[in-house]
Every structure is written in C-alpha cells, then in structure tokens.
Amino acid sequence: xxxxxxxxxxxxxxECSRNGDWLCLKNLHLVVSWLPVxxxxxxxxxxxxxxxxxxxxxxxxxxxxxxxxxxxxxxYESPPGLKKNLMRTYESxxxxxxxxxxxxxxxxxxxxxxxxxxxxxxRRNYIPQGWTKFYEFSLSDLRAGYSIIDRxxxxxxxxxxxxxxxxxxxxxxxxRIDNYFDLRxxxxxxxxxxxxxxxxxxxxxxxxxxxxxxxxxxxxCSILDYRAVIEKLPEDDKPSFFGLPANIAxxxxxxxSSQVISQLRxxxxxxTAGCKFDREIWSNELSPVLNLWKKLNQNSNLIHQKVSPxxxxxxxxxxxxxxxxxxxxxxxxxxxHQSLAALSKVIRGTTLLSSEVQxxxxxxxNQKCPLAWQSKWEGPEDPxxxxxxxxxxxxxIQSWVERAExxxxxxxxxxxxxxxxxxxxxxxxxxxTARVMGCSVDxxxxxxxxxxxxxxxxxxxxxxxxxxxxxxxxTDC
Numbered sequence: 001x002x003x004x005x006x007x008x009x010x011x012x013x014x015e016c017s018r019n020g021d022w023l024c025l026k027n028l029h030l031v032v033s034w035l036p037v038x039x040x041x042x043x044x045x046x047x048x049x050x051x052x053x054x055x056x057x058x059x060x061x062x063x064x065x066x067x068x069x070x071x072x073x074x075x076y077e078s079p080p081g082l083k084k085n086l087m088r089t090y091e092s093x094x095x096x097x098x099x100x101x102x103x104x105x106x107x108x109x110x111x112x113x114x115x116x117x118x119x120x121x122x123r124r125n126y127i128p129q130g131w132t133k134f135y136e137f138s139l140s141d142l143r144a145g146y147s148i149i150d151r152x153x154x155x156x157x158x159x160x161x162x163x164x165x166x167x168x169x170x171x172x173x174x175x176r177i178d179n180y181f182d183l184r185x186x187x188x189x190x191x192x193x194x195x196x197x198x199x200x201x202x203x204x205x206x207x208x209x210x211x212x213x214x215x216x217x218x219x220x221c222s223i224l225d226y227r228a229v230i231e232k233l234p235e236d237d238k239p240s241f242f243g244l245p246a247n248i249a250x251x252x253x254x255x256x257s258s259q260v261i262s263q264l265r266x267x268x269x270x271x272t273a274g275c276k277f278d279r280e281i282w283s284n285e286l287s288p289v290l291n292l293w294k295k296l297n298q299n300s301n302l303i304h305q306k307v308s309p310x311x312x313x314x315x316x317x318x319x320x321x322x323x324x325x326x327x328x329x330x331x332x333x334x335x336x337h338q339s340l341a342a343l344s345k346v347i348r349g350t351t352l353l354s355s356e357v358q359x360x361x362x363x364x365x366n367q368k369c370p371l372a373w374q375s376k377w378e379g380p381e382d383p384x385x386x387x388x389x390x391x392x393x394x395x396x397i398q399s400w401v402e403r404a405e406x407x408x409x410x411x412x413x414x415x416x417x418x419x420x421x422x423x424x425x426x427x428x429x430x431x432x433t434a435r436v437m438g439c440s441v442d443x444x445x446x447x448x449x450x451x452x453x454x455x456x457x458x459x460x461x462x463x464x465x466x467x468x469x470x471x472x473x474x475t476d477c
Contacts, residue, residue, distance in 0.1 A: 001031045010041055013053070020048030028057040035064045042070075080125065082241055083233040085118035089142065090227050097146070099221040106153040107221045111229075112193040113149055115211065117142050119189060120173060123242050126252050130242060132179045144172050165190045188243075262381070265367040277358070283347050285365055289383060293340050296391040303337045305330055317431040319404045325420055326401050329394040332376050336390070339372070377420050393418055413462045433459045 001009065009025055016023040028035065042053075055071065057063060078088065098107055120137045123130035148167055152159050168174065168190055169183075177183050215233075218225035239248045297303055307330050310323045339360055345351040346361075356372075363370040369379065369386045379386045396418035403409045416422040426446070434441045436458050453460055 001025055001027050001034075006031065006034050006037070010037070013038075013041060014045070016053075017045045017047035017051045020050035022052045022054065024054040024056065026056045028055055029060040029063065032060055032062050032064070035067055039064065039067055080122065080237075081235065082115075082118050082122050082237050083230060083235060085121055086114055086230045086233070087227070089114040089117065090223060090230060092139075092142075093146075093223065095223045098223040098226065100150070101153065102221055103153055104219055104221060105159075106149070107226070108217055109149050109153065109159075109194070110146070111217060111226055113145050114142075116189055116193045117145065119242055120186075122237060123185075123244075125237075126239070126242070126244060126248055127255070129248055129251060130244065131182050131185070133182075135176045135182075137173060137176065141172050148172075159196075161194050161196065164194050168194075262367065277346075277353055279347060279349065282361060282365075286343065286347065286361065289364055289387070290340060290344055292384060293337070293387055296387060297333075297337070300391070300395060302330060302333045302391070302394055307331075316404075317428040317435075318409065318425070321425055321428040322397065322400045322404045322409075326397045328376075329390075329397050329420060332373075333390060333394050335376070336373060336387070339370075393420055410459065410461055413464055415464050417464075429459065429461065 012023055013025075015021075025038075055067075078084070093110075098110060100106070117137070120135075124134055124137075127134060145168060148164055152164060165187075169186060174183060174186055177186060215229060217229065239246055307327050310320065310327050339356070342351065342354070342357050343360055346353050346357050360370050360372070364383055367382065369381050369383045373379075373383075373386060377390070379389050396415070397420075400409070400418070403412065416425070419425055430441055430444055430446070433444060437444075447454060447457065
C-alpha cells in the first residue's frame with residue numbers, strides 16, 4: 001500500500017470477496033488515515049466462505065483498534081543476529097541473481113552489500129551507541145541497493161564506487177538518517193565495504209579483509225558457496241563485528257532492562273487509574289510518591305528558601321553558572337512542591353480537580369515523569385528517581401556556591417553528577433580559561449589526563465561522577 005493504491009485495493013477487495021479468493025494488503029502502517037474507509041467496505045461486504053483477507057503492518061500508535069479487534073493477529077519478528085540476517089538475504093536472492101554475467105567481482109560486491117545491510121540493521125540493537133535512534137532500514141533498501149550494484153557491473157567500464165557511495169548515502173540508507181554522527185558511521189561503512197579492494201583482493205594474497213571476522217570469499221558465482229560461508233559464522237554477534245567496543249553489551253542490556261521494568265510497572269498499575277478521578281485509587285497509588293517527597297525535604301529548607309535572580313556582576317563565568325544553577329534548582333524544587341501539594345489537596349478533598357492536577361496524576365499513575373517537570377530538567381523517566389535526583393542535586397549545589405565564592409572550587413575534587421547541566425559547566429570552564437590565558441575560546445582544546453596533572457594547563461579540575469560510554473582507551477590518553 002502507498003500513495004495512489006487505495007482505489008485499486010478497494011476494487012480488488014470487492015472482486016476477491018465476490019470470487020472467494022484470497023487478498024493480501026501490505027504495509028497498512030503507511031495509510032493509517034485510509035483504514036476507516038477499509039472498515040466501512042468490510043462491513044458492507046457479503047463474501048463467499050472461501051474469501052480470506054490478509055493484512056500486514058508494522059507497529060503504529062494510530063493504527064485503528066477496531067480493525068485489530070476484528071482480526072486474528074499474528075506477530076512476526078525476524079531472528080536477531082548478523083548470521084541470520086545474511087542468510088535471509090541470500091534466501092531472498094535466486095542463484096541467477098548471484099551468477100548473472102558470471103562475474104566474480106560482482107558476486108563479491110553483492111556479499112559486501114549483504115554484510116553492509118545486515119550491519120546497518122543489527123547495529124540498531126546497540127542504541128544509542130550503535131545508532132542514536134531506530135532507523136527503518138528495510139527490504140526495499142536491499143532491493144534498491146542490489147539494483148544499483150547490478151548496474152555498476154554492467155559492461156566493461158571501471159566500477160564507479162563514488163556513484164554507489166552517493167546513492168546509498170544520500171538517497172537510500174542515508175535518506176533515513178537525520179543525525180550527523182550516524183551519517184559519519186554510514187560513510188565509514190560505505191568506504192570500508194565498497195572500494196577497489198573488492199577486486200584487488202582476488203589478485204593479492206594475504207591482503208587484509210574488509211570484514212571484522214576472518215572470512216575467505218569463494219572465487220565462484222555459486223550462491224551455495226556463499227551460503228556455506230555464512231553457515232560458518234558464529235551464532236552470537238560480537239560488538240567488534242560492528243566496530244564497537246567489547247563492553248558495549250552492558251549498556252545495551254541496561255537499556256533493555258529499563259524498558260522491561262517500565263513496561264512491567266505499567267502492566268502492574270490499576271487499569272482504571274488514569275481514566276477518571278477515583279479518590280481511593282489515587283490515594284493508594286500516589287501516596288508513596290507524596291510521602292517520598294515529604295521525607296526528602298524533612299531536613300532541608302529548599303521549599304522555603306528565598307533566592308534572588310542572578311545578575312551579571314559575578315564576573316567569573318563559572319561563578320555565574322553555579323549561581324544560576326542554584327537559582328533554577330530551588331525554583332524547580334518549589335514548583336514541584338506546589339504541584340504535589342495541589343495533588344495532595346485534591347486527594348484529601350479540600351480543593352477541586354484542575355486540568356493541571358489531572359495531567360500530573362495521570363503521568364504519575366503511569367509511572368512516567370510529568371512533561372511539566374521534564375521541560376525544566378530532563379532527568380530520569382521514573383518519577384521516584386527524578387525526585388531523588390532533584391533534591392540531591394539541589395542540596396549539593398549549595399556546597400558548590402560556597403566553594404566558588406571562596407575561590408576554592410578548583411582545589412577540591414568535583415562531582416559532575418551533582419550538576420543539572422554539566423555540559424554548560426564545561427563551557428563556562430572554557431570561557432574562564434580563555435580569560436586567564438588571554439586567547440580566544442575557539443583556540444582552546446579540551447584535554448583529559450588519566451595519569452595526573454597537566455603541566456602546561458592554566459586551569460585544571462579533577463572530576464568524578466563521569467559515566468564513560470563504552471570505548472577503547474589508548475596508551476596516549
């Protein structure tokens with residue numbers, strides 16, 4: 001299904017129901033707005049007993065529930081892994097597609113392309129380090145890429161790899177990517193798998209393979225030979241297959257665990273909790289959050305503390321940042337206190353329910369952090385962890401202000417996890433360094449040392465609380 005296919009689909013639906021045939025409508029997630037029309041047509045049909053209608057679609061949040069409820073649903077998920085992905089590709093290709101023109105170079109280029117396609121898809125298992133988001137690399141991309149490679153080896157002319165790079169990067173795979181760093185990964189893959197070494201490797205022995213796994217490609221055009229190579233691959237993927245560090249699996253497992261826990265919490269809550277106001281349900285479900293907030297603020301005066309808006313008289317960029325961080329932290333604490341106090345009054349029955357309180361309660365009942373809170377600080381998605389992190393940072397920033405005013409901030413170890421915006425602190429440090437050295441900000445470089453102090457640096461800080469993403473650290477770092 002797609003643009004311009006709606007009328008043809010209705011015509012075939014009527015014809016197949018009249019003749020008792022089977023009909024399959026694919027990719028209905030692309031025409032969600034047209035589905036009510038399909039429902040009306042299904043209600044008016046008087047089909048034969050042998051008529052069957054098959055519908056295929058990917059997950060879509062706005063897919064009509066009526067059509068789902070009236071259908072027998074089958075969920076299919078392709079088995080994960082580079083080996084399974086390559087095998088699916090070679091099962092979709094015919095022997096004639098591989099042996100066409102009896103060109104070994106072309107057969108090798110197709111194997112490289114199949115590996116490239118599999119790497120792009122399986123790399124999605126390591127979000128956000130593999131890709132920053134989930135990209136819909138699909139079978140249509142595989143077909144388009146095959147067609148381009150088929151044309152590249154058409155004739156006796158030299159293979160124009162730049163032509164292939166341009167189409168795959170700007171039109172096919174790259175057309176789905178909207179992040180600069182992801183595009184750099186794609187460009188690196190294209191340079192690795194599609195170059196003149198595909199031809200040279202047949203003529204040179206002991207040449208380094210473009211694959212991360214030791215593979216010896218057959219000097220033939222038989223599809224069976226390439227399937228035999230795929231069968232020898234390990235069942236489990238290694239991060240090195242995708243150019244990723246070995247310990248990245250921990251990050252991936254942590255993300256999957258967080259998603260599963262979040263889904264279990266949603267399943268465990270009351271089914272009617274977020275639909276309408278029920279004092280008993282709200283009291284039982286939200287009392288833990290309200291009690292936690294009260295406990296967190298028992299030994300502090302954050303909710304009553306008065307702070308004046310920061311001005312530009314501080315002079316020091318770092319001091320200005322820390323005072324602004326303190327001001328925003330206290331304002332956020334007091335804003336959340338007011339919203340939770342209003343929620344508590346509604347539960348006790350001392351005030352009327354407003355739309356703001358309704359949105360707040362609905363988010364908390366769904367085990368989600370309210371958008372009003374996230375708009376002021378993008379913290380954890382879990383509201384309990386959000387409140388704990390907020391109060392801990394608001395209390396810690398008081399110590400930062402005291403040390404900065406005494407000009408003793410750099411003499412102590414700094415915990416960046418105590419800040420709401422650690423990236424802004426590093427920018428302030430950069431501006432402070434530029435003033436001390438009397439140079440432009442653009443001429444400065446951020447240098448990290450694992451061994452000790454740097455002799456040539458004017459301003460140095462020792463930091464903790466930094467979560468380093470999976471990486472490889474060399475001896476020169």
